[in-house]
Amino acid sequence: MIKVVVTGRGAISAIGNNVAENRQRLITGQTGLSKASKYFTSKFTESHPFGEIKMSDEEMLSSLAVPEMKGLTRTDLIAFKAFEEAIQEAGLDSDTLSHPRTGFISGSTVGGMVLTDQVFEDGSNRAQRTAFLESYDYCSHTLRIVEQYRIHGFTNTINTACSSSANAIMMGARLIRSGRADRVIVGGADSLAKFTVNGFNSLQILSEDLCRPFDANRKGLNLGEAAAYLVLESEACAKGKKIYGTVSGYGNSNDAYHASALSEDAVGVIACMQAALDHAGLEPAGIDYINAHGTATENNDLTEITGLGKLFGEHLPPFSSTKSFTGHTLAAAGALEAVYSLMSMEHGELYASLNCEQPISPLDELPIAAYQEQQEINAVLSNSFGFGGNCTSLVFKQHL
Amino acid sequence: MYIKAATAISPQHTVDGRLFTEGVTAWTGNKCYAAEPSYIEMIPRALLRRMNKAVRMGVGAGLMTLQGQGTQDGIVLGTANGGIDDSFKFLRQILEYDEGTLTPTNFVQSTPNAVAGSLAMMTKNTGYNITHVNYGLAFEAALLDAMMLFEEGKVQSLLLGGLEEISDHNFNMDLQAGWFKTDEVNDTELFAFQTAGTVKGEGATMFVIDDDPEHALAQVLAVDQMNFATQLTLQDRVAQILAEHAVSREEVALMVGMNGDARHDGWYHEFLDAFDQQTVYSFKNLVGEYPTATAFAVWLATELFAREEVPQEMVLRGSHTPPKFLLIYNHYKAKQHSLMLLRNPRV
Structure with missing residues (x-):
């Protein structure tokens, strides 16, 4: 069996413009969520906290190694930023990136829809310029990266809503295991957009307060923006490189219950976690930390904690929702939280879940209350659940 | 499959x-x-x-x-x-x-x-x-x-x-x-x-x-995608796929995603130049162009495999008899190229 290892990581979110900055904020316990967003314009920015990346589009463009490119949306820009960091860490040169056995799989739910007003104008035949006409699709950011880095191997974009990049990681690992690829860069990107903010508000799950994952009195989610990528390589190709962990298990299932809510009995949630554990050859007791989906909506957290209770019972390991730092970054969440899961193993540390005081009954389990170091973390489970009933769990292990 | x-x-x-x-x-x-x-x-x-x-x-x-x-x-x-x-x-x-x-x-x-x-x-x-x-x-x-x-x-x-x-x-x-x-x-x-x-x-x-072949309409043998394709790499890939499945060029009929765009149909014409005897089918003159039109092409393949007679509009070159193998070549906006090889279980 080919082992799939992680040799590079890139991340940009509300708590940092690179992986190291993200980690620093997880250690100090400072959320990236706040009201009065600087770059995102919406009626909701005064009343609602968002997890905004602390960089303007212009700053982002000038910080990138790519030459002048036209028609880049914020989704594209943050994707480039995290992608660059990941390939640099893994030491992938341009020949390796263009090698037919190097692939790229990304997820996005907003894509170019970030330009809400402009999309509408252009779609109504009132395009002022043509640079953006092909920037609006879910896969636009993927195609830009493919074009820029001349990726000749397998390329793909996945949209399973909020589990998109978790599925990108899963598919990348499967491609390598099947022998079809030697390395695949996997992850996702989503920027803050009026489209999603109004969408979640219309569903009445957008909170005016800081989100409180797994608190009995939670009031909904905060949206954030992020991009995160991992470089996955077969163990043979990674020889001599620093390895941040292995992708050891994955499970994908559908809850088959409701278009925008999870079932009370957590069918899909349990099925994907169980499949991921089975695939990794682990019993529940073998998991040392769970990076939960934990959006802080009434429905998600109740279902997730129910599923965790049923599957883990008395072996429930420490768990947290880092969305209390970053907000829900939609398609990017799976990959961003994969980066956090790998950091947790590398440094032997556990990250807190902020703003949780009162546990959800009847399980009455509180998430990690404060940062903890000097822990032995050998295996981490990371959950991602999305609209349409799409559930995906990933298991990362220490590389031995 | x-x-x-x-x-x-x-x-x-x-x-x-x-x-x-x-x-x-x-x-x-x-x-x-x-x-x-x-x-x-x-x-x-x-x-x-x-x-x-x-x-x-x-x-x-x-x-x-x-x-x-x-x-x-x-x-x-x-x-x-x-x-x-x-x-x-x-x-x-x-x-x-x-x-x-x-x-x-x-x-x-x-x-x-x-x-x-x-x-x-x-x-x-x-x-x-x-x-x-x-x-x-x-x-x-x-x-x-x-x-x-x-x-x-x-x-x-x-x-x-x-x-x-x-x-x-x-x-x-x-x-x-x-x-x-x-x-x-x-x-x-x-x-x-x-x-x-x-x-x-x-x-x-x-x-x-x-995974069970009983009563199958078609067998999917291969699917492949290419970015930055050239005619040379395309033909190389075709040869590779055919060799992998021990299929000779003579046994294969072709279906191409020609869509009438004079700027990019050259891809198909040149592709077909490498084959001279084979029957060639088209599908976008029936359903237009869209990103997942190749799913329709695969559906059409299952029909071509089963039917002795088909409307002439589907046949771009040669004459129709249910082919033993069908190779579908498509590109989208001349950037994303794909090849799919299907087998007719009836022949």
Whole structure:
């Protein structure tokens, strides 16, 4: 069996413009969520906290190694930023990136829809310029990266809503295991957009307060923006490189219950976690930390904690929702939280879940209350659940 | 991996088989709208009312394909845009009501995974579920995903498909970017018109695929994708695929994604120059161009495998006899290229 290892990581979110900055904020316990967003314009920015990346589009463009490119949306820009960091860490040169056995799989739910007003104008035949006409699709950011880095191997974009990049990681690992690829860069990107903010508000799950994952009195989610990528390589190709962990298990299932809510009995949630554990050859007791989906909506957290209770019972390991730092970054969440899961193993540390005081009954389990170091973390489970009933769990292990 | 059942909702009368009994339905203009069946028997009214065209066509074609096929282990779909028209409806709401109190239906139904999600919900399928959205390679990615699931021993049977809808806004975007013809064309002239651009199509094509060859309509032998292709790398890849499956060039019929865009049809002409005897089929003169049109091509292949006679419009070169193997070559906007090799289990 080919082992799939992680040799590079890139991340940009509300708590940092690179992986190291993200980690620093997880250690100090400072959320990236706040009201009065600087770059995102919406009626909701005064009343609602968002997890905004602390960089303007212009700053982002000038910080990138790519030459002048036209028609880049914020989704594209943050994707480039995290992608660059990941390939640099893994030491992938341009020949390796263009090698037919190097692939790229990304997820996005907003894509170019970030330009809400402009999309509408252009779609109504009132395009002022043509640079953006092909920037609006879910896969636009993927195609830009493919074009820029001349990726000749397998390329793909996945949209399973909020589990998109978790599925990108899963598919990348499967491609390598099947022998079809030697390395695949996997992850996702989503920027803050009026489209999603109004969408979640219309569903009445957008909170005016800081989100409180797994608190009995939670009031909904905060949206954030992020991009995160991992470089996955077969163990043979990674020889001599620093390895941040292995992708050891994955499970994908559908809850088959409701278009925008999870079932009370957590069918899909349990099925994907169980499949991921089975695939990794682990019993529940073998998991040392769970990076939960934990959006802080009434429905998600109740279902997730129910599923965790049923599957883990008395072996429930420490768990947290880092969305209390970053907000829900939609398609990017799976990959961003994969980066956090790998950091947790590398440094032997556990990250807190902020703003949780009162546990959800009847399980009455509180998430990690404060940062903890000097822990032995050998295996981490990371959950991602999305609209349409799409559930995906990933298991990362220490590389031995 | 075998195709056991197939349904296409398309601009042709493909659901009821009239495409083959009455012939090709003519069209004019630069949009080929799907000839949708009635869904009332299949989809509860309350659900149907909320569904956009993409969801409706996808769910409808999916349910029709699943009839009498037992239970599946998962749902694997490809669509570049899903219910994109609902996205624009929601954008309009945002702008018109200045981010006021909006109704969530358009938002929820606009996500491309709404089709796979709805099908899972309606058929109580809790298995593997995914939606690939990589434009002109979305269906090919679905096919490869399915192929790997079978290899991994994770599944025995799957619902697989591709779908796309025409939305005015989406059409306008691509029109302004120069992807559609502005002159008056029709189905018979599409390939003859030496102008830039093509015509927009739509449809939903669904398959039940299985690891059991019994009563199979087709066997999927290979699927491959290429970025930065050249004629040389394309032909290399064809030779590789044929060799891997021990298929000789003489045994293969071809199907190409020619779409009448004078700027990019050269890819197909040059590709075909490397084959001189083989029968060549076309499909975009029947259904127009859309990112997951290759799903329709695979459906058409299952029909060509089974039928002694087919409408002449499908035959671009040579004459039709049910081929032993069919190689489908397609490119989307001259950037995303794909090859698929199918075997006819009847020959």
